[in-house]
Amino acid sequence: NAGVTQTPKFQVLKTGQSMTLQCAQDMNHEYMSWYRQDPGMGLRLIHYSVGAGITDQGEVPNGYNVSRSTTEDFPLRLLSAAPSQTSVYFCASSYSGRETYEQYFGPGTRLTVT
Amino acid sequence: QLLKQSPQFLSIQEGENLTVYCNSSSVFSSLQWYRQEPGEGPVLLIALYKAGELTSNGRLTAQFGITRKDSFLNISASIPSDVGIYFCAGRPTSYDKVIFGPGTSLSVIP
Numbered sequence: 001n002a003g004v005t006q007t008p009k010f011q012v013l014k015t016g017q018s019m020t021l022q023c024a025q026d027m028n029h030e031y032m033s034w035y036r037q038d039p040g041m042g043l044r045l046i047h048y049s050v051g052a053g054i055t056d057q058g059e060v061p062n063g064y065n066v067s068r069s070t071t072e073d074f075p076l077r078l079l080s081a082a083p084s085q086t087s088v089y090f091c092a093s094s095y096s097g098r099e100t101y102e103q104y105f106g107p108g109t110r111l112t113v114t
Numbered sequence: 115q116l117l118k119q120s121p122q123f124l125s126i127q128e129g130e131n132l133t134v135y136c137n138s139s140s141v142f143s144s145l146q147w148y149r150q151e152p153g154e155g156p157v158l159l160i161a162l163y164k165a166g167e168l169t170s171n172g173r174l175t176a177q178f179g180i181t182r183k184d185s186f187l188n189i190s191a192s193i194p195s196d197v198g199i200y201f202c203a204g205r206p207t208s209y210d211k212v213i214f215g216p217g218t219s220l221s222v223i224p
Contacts, residue, residue: 004155033212040122042201042216043156050210058211090155101144101205101212105155 004106021076023091030096032074036087117215136202137184145204
């Protein structure tokens with residue numbers, strides 16, 4: 001199993017550009033989520049999904065869109081990049097049931113917006 | 115932030131024991147402890163589900179508070195490879211999402 005994979009590893013965007021961060025898992029996990037990590041702020045939840053076709057907002061959803069058309073993939077779209085979105089983005093997935101919230105993380109995408 | 119952690123930074127000598135605390139004004143259905151090494155994603159250390167539950171994983175011990183609003187993580191006989199950022203994370207009652215605390219950065223002096 002590859003686990004949770006994220007692409008790209010690094011990205012530089014100009015203000016106003018849009019892009020999609022890719023996340024895929026091969027563990028047949030129902031639950032997937034996106035976090036951003038900024039110094040001193042821990043990980044803040046952007047969006048999450050409890051299964052294909054179902055998504056919901058987390059703590060900091062503004063400026064981001066998600067969709068979940070398959071169990072395996074959960075892409076995160078930045079609509080119009082802003083410098084405040086410079087961060088490290090982590091995707092995570094987990095089993096359903098009692099272990100639903102024990103999350104497996106990808107390696108992260110380091111995004112810089114200039 | 116819904117989850118608070120203390121201390122924010124911790125520097126100890128190799129071989130010492132340490133405790134990290136996590137608390138909230140909200141009730142959580144479950145709570146987990148993760149460790150993150152530089153340049154990596156967090157990795158699950160311990161998961162807690164029942165009020166008062168005490169769980170160990172090698173040199174790590176964690177307990178979920180009776181009120182389900184707090185927890186601690188204890189690491190005994192620290193070693194240099196324990197360095198990293200330790201996060202508590204939990205699912206607030208009636209929600210199906212997981213939120214993280216701000217983290218505790220640990221350094222171990224050989």
